Amino acid sequence: MITQGQSAVHLGALLPVSRPGWVEAGQHLLAGMELAVQEVNDAGGIAGSPLELVVRDTAADPQRAVAAVDELAALGVAAVVGEYHSVVARAAATRADAVGLPFLCTSAVLDGLTEQPTEWVARLAPAQSRGWQLYAGFLLDAGHRRIAVAAQASVYWAAGIRILREYLAPRGGTVIDLDATTLDPAALCDELVSSSATALLLLVGQPEPAVPIVQAVRRDERLAGVMIGAPAGQPEFAEWAELLGDDGVAVPFLRYLPEHFTPLGVRVEKALRESLGAAPSFVAFEGYDGIAVLAEVLRTQGADRARIAEGWASVAVEGTRGRIQFSRVPGITVWQWAWPPIQIADRDPGWPGLFRVRDSAR
Template sequence: MTTQPSPPGAERTDGSSVQIGALVPLTRPGWVEAGQHLLAGLELAVREVNDAGGIVGRPLELVVRDTAADPQRAAAAVDDLARLGVTVAGEYHSVVARSAAARADALGLPFLCSSAVLDAPTEQPTQWVARLSPPQSRGWQVYADYLLTAGHSRIAVAAQPSVYWAAGTRILRDHLAPRGSTVTELDMSAFDATAICDATAVCDELVDNRATALLLLVGHPEPAVSIVKSVRRDQRLAEIMIGAPAGQPEFAEWATLLGDDSAAVPFLRYLPERLTPVGVRVETALREQLAAAPSFVAFEGYDTVTVLADLLRSNGADRARTAESWPRVAVEGTRGQIRFSRVPGISVWQWAGTPIQVVDRDPAEPDSFRILHAG
């Protein structure tokens, strides 16, 4: 059962259902395809919980709020959901999730973050927030290790201004510099990648820096798509590797917009080499629901509801008991057993066992993915 986005305060809570508030980017400038996959996973898990009898006999219901990748909108949605007395889940964009997490912490509202990765979603350690996706430092260090094993020592990053992109650049530089690699930042705020002259200037900088790898720390579809097209058609850069650690190539829109140029762009994906038996079954159901291969984000959505349903069966709507129960979670998810712990440097309860892969689209078959590295 899903309540689609509606004006704040429109829902009525008469005790007939148990509700989970879902924060999802469903409109631009949010990454809509990621939001759709996240919501598909959330919805599938809710249906399965209800088919199995609900939460102690009561149906589970999603109350969906579209964040549109807007941190202020997300914080307002958390306020609204707190008035409804529901636990909060979801969100894909890291900066948006940070805003939601800070507000949930201030209100004393349990929030299970599905996908965002910033190491510190809250300024101080909190008991109210837990997270399924790995911290950015862990995932991007795995990506840096891949760059080293692939022989790249001169890395350029095309970066837009953002806390998330800045953190990514810092993680890469801190991990690669002691190993003899350089990381050169190209400030994309100074360029219009869709303009021919500016695209040429970006390519000139890559040539001047003798970069062997270019990482896209920019928005999708633009300017990421335009940068890829410009670099691919510049013969001086025929040997350069283009990478996208944040996962832009995961979704079908990437392949649609770039065609053959969509392949061989390594990115981070949070899946194991083999899904659990639960994951195999869920993959089939998600593929039917989405009419496409499910991304790792869809599995994150499913696992989110699986965890919260387990907590709701044990604790009901009691916020304090739910927050106290994060360290006691032991749930079989689609990608492994989910347990939360305190991880040094991370301000929230963290699933420390999240699987991490570096993958790309196969040039011989762009709809298929190759696993290049795991960590």
């Protein structure tokens, strides 16, 4: 039971809710967080105190995220949770480490989320190397050996290309770079024809330039046999289907969902579907699980920031997608849930509103 007049426990929430951020991802992340906060408060809050979110829009801007961490630290939040974009989350994590503010990253996947090992940061999403190696294996199993990547300049995209190349090269695969910053869709199609690649991976922003690239490739008869892939998950969101229709089907992507939800996940999926008016993405479950973890840490450790950071090592929570515990993983600089479930899925050509699971790992 929440005690009348009891001061709230505040959590900072970082997420993109304006362009050039992936707004739909931010909306789903926030929906998951808000549902979990409501349920925590309905169950009595944190030792009788209500839990409240202090939301800040990062708009996919690392500098804006750093400023938000400083502001939230000054406001006295107990911890920070969220962020979808990996490069933005890396900036937020680095700053949170510097100022001694616990940060639970829900969705960003860069292996090196901070330059140095830190006790202040934990992460729910799997490391990029784990998911993208699974994706590279999927490409090989499907018979693709010459794989083109249409990429924009970004630490995240560059890391993805490196992971793909390191996995594919010893196994007879080749990665061909196409600069999506300098090549317009028509020129990119010409380069794709010249490359003799059988698959094109979109390592670019959504909706621009991802949507016009897909449209150009689908309409180019020379590329009728080329598979389009999007490991970063652009097709997960409804905007993809709305803008591309049938052109957006059969584009495999990574998402972090299990074959079967936990009983909690089944209930949360129903509630999120009602609040969003659409099927919740994996990002919404990451938001819910992030609050569930922090609520448990607050219950056991209190709202002292140093004790919250100490709590990463011992917390164990039944999340929507499995039991969440953190550990130290070689090559990962933060406390890591090892591992969330991973799927490779796409939109079903027969039913574009539904997804097919093409491969999975746990």
